[in-house]
Amino acid sequence: MRSLIPAAAFAVPLLASATAWAQVPPATWQEHWFEHNQVVTRVFQDNDVAIYFDKDVDRSITWPNAYVGAVWRYTKKTYGHFGASPHLYAIFHTAKYSGGHPSTYFDTSHDSRNVIDVGSNATNAWISGAGNDLDLVTHEVAHIVEGASKGIQRSPAFGIWGDSKWAEIFNYDVYLALGRTADANRWFNLMQNATDNFPRANTHWFRDWFHPIYKNYGGATVLNRYFVLLAQYLPKNGSAYARDLNWGEFVHFWSGAAGVNLKTLATSAFGWPVEWENQFVQAQRSFPFTYANPGPSVVTLFQDMNYGGYGTSLPVGRYTLSALSAWGIRNDDITSLKVSSGYKVVFYADDNFTGATLTKTADDASLVDDGWNDRATSLVVSAN
Template identity: 85%
Template sequence: MKSLTPAAAFVLPLLASATAWAQVPPATWQEHWFEHNQVVTRVYQDNDVAIYFDNEVNRSITWPNQYVSAVWRYTKKTYAHFGTAPQLYAIFHTAKYSGGHPSTYFDASHDYRNVIDVGSSSSTAWTSGTGNDLDIVTHEVAHIVEGAAKGVHNSPAFGLWGDSKWAEIFNYDVYLGLGRTADANRWFNLMQNATDNFPRANTHWFRDWFYPIYANYGGATVLNRYFVLLAQYFPKSGNNYSRNMNWGEFIHFWSGAAGVNLKTQATSAFGWPAEWETQFVQAQKSFPFTYANPGPTAVTLFQDINHGGYAAGLPVGRYNLATLSAWGVLNDDITSLKVAAGYKVVLYADDNFTGATLTKTADDASLVDDGWNDRASSLVVSAN
């Protein structure tokens, strides 16, 4: 993929500009980024994706229609919204532009759309719909997550995990989440043997860092929680992260996500230079969240009726508008919810727990009947 720009170098477009592009996907789209200059044609669309082929892609290829749609739905269910437009734009090229790149709804370069753009030098590209065909598509979606989760632009950890150790665990989780056990096992075996030369020689990022965190501390939940903490605590300028993170901060934020101090695991996986100790201690002071496990998901909020649209699973706690935003929930955007046994949620019409209220102690597939469609601006989740 194309290299991501360092965090501090991004310029924030107005969110209003991004919203202006939330429209029906056009029948054709003129590429105008990097060396790309193709007019691509929409071959499929649904509520979650718009698929585009260049002229050389075989029109009998249909696996992206359902697969990319399923990946994007799962991504929104796990990490919540990525702007106001629901669809991911997926562009496929044959016999050109080998590799891939992402773009997000923050980026003018791709008309403020969430985009994955993948290509191959092969004249028979994308015909199998297996193996690497799936891997590269899913990999590019991983970059959208790291670059635009929770309504904040940029990836502060990109300079540390590169292109992209994050995608390794993301791909594994997506395959599991979609019930693609054979692909999950295939990917697991590939990643268990993968090594890198950063931050030191013979580093096993997946085997020694991400997979133990994923397996021991909550699966998809711990991955999402990392981005929640970033959005809540890491320095921002407007809707942009304003700088990259150092190694001590990286370990601190993943410790917060996992609910345990991961210094020992980090030392085993990466080493522990003296500089990291200084950074780690400072990170604990600068970002004073604890390593206590926040507990199970008590309430899940959904954008649409019948538990559709993006989703956000919340543990017990008090959520004003700023906190909801960090969890990926937009203001006045909730239409259904699920409540785990033994819990309740009190919705407030205004920020900071003010205004009209609605209490729910069980699942509700539509808040419309209660007059609460797209009304909640803050809420409290507690034991019932």
């Protein structure tokens, strides 16, 4: 289940046109990356995914159509937008290219598309649609999240958690969210015994770090909030993170996401060298967010009518254009919303809570009839 793509792949040059246009999935696609040189054929397409098989993949296989679509829709509703195109391009290979790799819309090598490209040396690959078939596909989507969420390129923690540690908790969350209880339990049990030799021998990343954070501090909400804080605070060079995190910063950002100081948990899971303590103290000075629980999400905003497209759930707060961007919402891109009882949203047409306003205190499947389709630039969520 190892991804073929190195960490450097999350740091390719930015494209001026990366978010400027949405592509129509072609009927065939000539691969032109790494050792891949197949002409793959589109076997399925809907509003969210385009599935491609090479000539050796059994055409009776259909499980990716529903499964990959469900994973990608959940991903967009949890982490926000991933560029102008709504599609994830999923390529499957049989009897070649064992493993997998991702690419994001920032990367010209895969024609500026969000891509997962998976293969197997087996001649009967992908028939079961279970176990490792699901794990590998979901794993590669995890890399897209870490490398391109919130409209920012690169994974600043890749050098810390490597190729699969983030994907371990991402897979678990996806299985739970999609109601695949048996797969969630299978994955949980598998991860209980998984160990790595970094940052020290016999490290249990899932058991001792990610799962306690996930279980105790908000599930998918805490996972998303980590990327929100990165987008808000970590220095950028254009639309890419300017540098990687060090260990002290890594623990600081996850503490911010969890709303509690995670130094004790990190010490138990990884150890705590003096160097990390110094980095942690400096991180608290450099990025002075508090370890406070932001409260429950009370409003969910959607890109399209009838709660479609990507979505983002927000707690009470004031959100400028830059804050909305950090949460994964593009400017002028809200068309429907869900509001918890007792709360309200005030939309503003311009940044910094200026311009025309619209107040909503209940769910609305379409802002078109209010004349507010794709108009909101800043907003305030508060008790009603």
